[in-house]
Amino acid sequence: MTHRIPAAFALLTLSLLSACSTTGTPAQASQPQARYTYVATVPLQAGDTRESLARAVGGEVLAWNEEGCVTGAANDCSALVGFTPKLGSAGVLSALSGRKVQVEANKDVFSGGGKTTAIANGTIAIWAGGTIAIWAGGTIAIWAGGEYSPIPQNSGLWQQIKLEQAQQLAPHVGEGVTVAVIDSGIDLQHPAFQGALADASTWRDFYAGDDVPQEEGVAGEGAYGHGTNVAGIILQIAPKAKIMPLRVLGADGSGDVASVTQAIRWAVEKGAQVINLSLGSAENSPAVQAAIDWATAQDVLVVASAGNENADHITYPAANASQGSAAPNLLSVGSVDPQDLKSSFSNYGAALEVVGPGENVYAPAPDGRMASWSGTSMAAPMTAGGLALALAEDLKVPVRSLTGAMAQTAGDIYAGGANASYTGLLGQGRLDLAAFLGQTIR
Incomplete structure (x- = not known):
């Protein structure tokens, strides 16, 4: 829940370390969307679809970057897939033969x-x-x-x-x-x-x-x-x-x-x-x-x-x-x-x-x-x-x-x-x- 400070506060000194157009309507306190334990960057190949890649990896396609497939920019011819140990595994990822799949931790890394x-x-x-x-x-x-x-x-x-x-x-x-x-x-x-x-x-x-x-x-x-x-x-x-x-x-x-x-x-x-x-x-x-x-x-x-x-x-x-x-x-x-x-x-x-x-x-x-x-x-x-x-x-x-x-x-x-x-x-x-x-x- 978003909390408001009473207007009576004039100046409050704190020493708390953090973890470090037109206006919209402030959101209610939100829950994060699905946060996967890992993400995998998967190079795209001809015939790939979001659905087929999600099934292959056992997760959810979070980003689909295909511009580089035409221009030749390798980093921009890939999909970002989120998954957890229950949804994906090293064995599943290795099934994507011939692709250099990069797997990394996702949650709370930044x-x-x-x-x-x-x-x-x-x-x-x-x-x-x-x-x-x-x-x-x-x-x-x-x-x-x-x-x-x-x-x-x-x-x-x-x-x-x-x-x-x-x-x-x-x-x-x-x-x-x-x-x-x-x-x-x-x-x-x-x-x-x-x-x-x-x-x-x-x-x-x-x-x-x-x-x-x-x-x-x-x-x-x-x-x-x-x-x-x-x-x-x-x-x-x-x-x-x-x-x-x-x-x-x-x-x-x-x-x-x-x-x-x-x-x-x-x-x-x-x-x-x-x-x-x-x-x-x-x-x-x-x-x-x-x-x-x-x-x-x-x-x-x-x-x-x-x-x-x-x-x-x-x-x-x-x-x-x-x-x-x-x-x-x-x-x-x-x-x-x-x-x-x-x-x-x-x-x-x-x-x-x-x-x-x-x-x-x-x-x-x-x-x-x-x-x-x-x-x-x-x-x-x-x-x-x-x-x-x-x-x-x-x-x-x-x-x-x-x-x-x-x-x-x-x-x-x-x-x-x-x-x-x-x-x-x-x-x-x-x-x-x-x-x-x-x-x-x-």
Whole structure:
């Protein structure tokens, strides 16, 4: 059941770790659709049908990708089949002779991450008279003396990544660009999102199996508010971009391989130019990576958070951002604090490409409120919004150069011995949107 916080709450400080257009009507608390223990990626052959393949594997066909059967793209000439030990077995799969069938765990493989640090009553004046989508209004009036007037609490963060200068360089502030937020859903009724969402025909809840990707849960617990915060960060960076909300995570922050895979393909098919994945897995999912490979081959840009375990390796799919066919259009993102020092929670490693200020980032929260979160999940949408700023302008570089340019123009976070223990393990530096746009747009 979705719970509401009484309006009497003014500000509540929490330290709870999570598992990390037109409006719709919020969904009732939903049960997840069938969640299989395993998924198999099965190459298609002539004569295959959904029914015959389901029978052969002993499961349910969740996705049928046949475009590559004509173009020769192997990863896009396959079906994704879900099954459990009771429905399928290694013996059944081996009966698909001559096919390279990839079997992997499905249930709860992915998680969103971060920490809610504060919740505020959202009825305050920041929502009055408009939405995030019109805060910029085509002008720079939202800035006064370097302070970000809609949410003053974020002023220091936005100064750190030079957002004011970036919005001056990119006056369309994301107009005409759609960013898919593959996450825990969003609060579809929040005033901040009115006029800021892609057409409702593009929305999807892959967790519940319906078309209403509404956040569900209890404030301060699990992933409730995670997707709303992520979407709100993107819109502060690129106020005229459109958000395509796609839900793949439950209230506890966990999600399945099948849902993430389907959501990536859906996002591309429905016209997203940027995909934000503020989620990750300890294991490399062949199915998810194949979907990303397919998306990036069509010049869709994908950003992924690095994880929040303070580990010396980053989560997948972010860990694949520096290798493979998707690398030119896939960006891995970690977190630093306001002094450009590694956040205590941020994962790090040679595969990390860029970092952003991911601590205490304020954005919309469910039930019309505002909240701050900390996590690499909050740094990733800053880069997604920055890519949207560039895509809305006249580029002087190919789209496939954008994620590389974003990393290459990052600010130095190693000078003077800073981050000495992590030299070369925090990417090329901290996101600098003004430098990035200066190199990529006319």
